[in-house]
Amino acid sequence: MLKTRIIPTLLFKGFGLVKGKGFDSWRRVGTALQSIRVYNLREVDELIFLDIAATPEKKTPDFRQIDELADNCFMPMTVGGGVTTIDDIRDLLAVGADKVAINTSALEIPELVRDGAREFGSQCIVVSIDVRKAANGKREVTSHCGKCATGRDPVEWAREVEALGAGEILLTSVERDGTMIGYDVDLLRDVSAAVNVPVIASGGCGNYGHMAEVLSSTRVSALAAASIFHFTAQTPREAKCYLAERGFQVRL
Amino acid sequence: MTPGLTVVVDYGLCNLDSMVRALEECGATEVECSRDPQVVRRAARVVLPGVGSFAVAMRNLKETGLLDAIREVSATGVVPFLGACLGMQLMATVGTEGVAYGTIEGLGLVEGEVIRLAPQSNDERIPHIGWNDVQARPGSTLFNDIPGAGDFYFVHSYHLRLANMSDETGRSSYCGGFTAAIQLQGRPIFGVQFHPEKSQKNGFRLLKNFLSV
Numbered sequence: 001m002l003k004t005r006i007i008p009t010l011l012f013k014g015f016g017l018v019k020g021k022g023f024d025s026w027r028r029v030g031t032a033l034q035s036i037r038v039y040n041l042r043e044v045d046e047l048i049f050l051d052i053a054a055t056p057e058k059k060t061p062d063f064r065q066i067d068e069l070a071d072n073c074f075m076p077m078t079v080g081g082g083v084t085t086i087d088d089i090r091d092l093l094a095v096g097a098d099k100v101a102i103n104t105s106a107l108e109i110p111e112l113v114r115d116g117a118r119e120f121g122s123q124c125i126v127v128s129i130d131v132r133k134a135a136n137g138k139r140e141v142t143s144h145c146g147k148c149a150t151g152r153d154p155v156e157w158a159r160e161v162e163a164l165g166a167g168e169i170l171l172t173s174v175e176r177d178g179t180m181i182g183y184d185v186d187l188l189r190d191v192s193a194a195v196n197v198p199v200i201a202s203g204g205c206g207n208y209g210h211m212a213e214v215l216s217s218t219r220v221s222a223l224a225a226a227s228i229f230h231f232t233a234q235t236p237r238e239a240k241c242y243l244a245e246r247g248f249q250v251r252l
Numbered sequence: 253m254t255p256g257l258t259v260v261v262d263y264g265l266c267n268l269d270s271m272v273r274a275l276e277e278c279g280a281t282e283v284e285c286s287r288d289p290q291v292v293r294r295a296a297r298v299v300l301p302g303v304g305s306f307a308v309a310m311r312n313l314k315e316t317g318l319l320d321a322i323r324e325v326s327a328t329g330v331v332p333f334l335g336a337c338l339g340m341q342l343m344a345t346v347g348t349e350g351v352a353y354g355t356i357e358g359l360g361l362v363e364g365e366v367i368r369l370a371p372q373s374n375d376e377r378i379p380h381i382g383w384n385d386v387q388a389r390p391g392s393t394l395f396n397d398i399p400g401a402g403d404f405y406f407v408h409s410y411h412l413r414l415a416n417m418s419d420e421t422g423r424s425s426y427c428g429g430f431t432a433a434i435q436l437q438g439r440p441i442f443g444v445q446f447h448p449e450k451s452q453k454n455g456f457r458l459l460k461n462f463l464s465v
Binding site for chain 1: 265268269270273274277303304305308338349350371374375376377378379380381382383384385403405407408409425426447449450452453
């Protein structure tokens, strides 16, 4: 059986890792290399590393940094932030990323998703979708680290990127991010039902019960979480024990 | 482990550092990434890793002359060879990924074709991404000392359909079942559909087994 992955998300900004609330009020939470070494020891299923300052500051990915991190990372790693060209994707894969996440660029230049999938295979192209509620109460996709509203519907956008060749969707609720009040189950249910590629749930996880809640009522394939691992004593390993006791398939 | 130069073939598409690091962690003393056919020819063992599309990979292997070098060393029957993920798929006679119609020639080390995974239910998503267990054939060299039905990390949309099932040494049940590991009978030629370099304990055990061939 394919196991549900529990994926710590590492957000990088400037010099170190941060974690915020609602894509804002960032707090420092240590260095990237340190975290990766800890997660190696804990044998986590997978890691997501996002440079959240790259796109807003119009920077390319820091390939040298990713190279160093990947050399020390003995688990699969998805890398995102500042990816705007095919060469960026090629270079990230070459330095050791297993998958490359594209967010703002997918909205601005959708051909990048198509060409990336053609050149490197769909399996390494992850489209990251950040969603928040618009003034009219409808959900909409945002870009530039949650700063710019696009007016796009997340379900339609997810279908579109799947058609372009995205192999996985990282779906984050901006409002829930860092709140630890639970995932946006409705959003995750709707998007995971609309596409046939794996969907990674992200934003809002505060305890193991939140994870079980998403798995029982949506079709997501993986659960990403950050605050719960940065700010509480809860661990990916314990999360999986909790889920296994409740009959979910995880790797122990 | 057996001494000698381990060459990780670089055909311009993939993730070499993690494979090199993993081989070193597993005890390989001399590891070199190379796109030079001459280096491949003098390797004590060859690893063909892989991320990317079949058609692009074959084009690169041809253009660099690596194609002939790989065929030569694997034909010797004494140089151990390990294809991982796309690297295993490339070992096939033909592939279908990245071409509008028809097929494209592979390395031809093993008889079979590479085709897309076909989901058997709504819950089987493509690409097949994540940790899944592999049923190993008892006594198979690569899976020596790995607990039964061990988990390995997969990330792929295509799989190798063998002409002779006797070449199969590991199987996954996803999408109605597919070949997750192969060994050519009586020869040190191996392939795995998963990423041993990212599969932690089980993956490292498997690489150690390969290095000991």
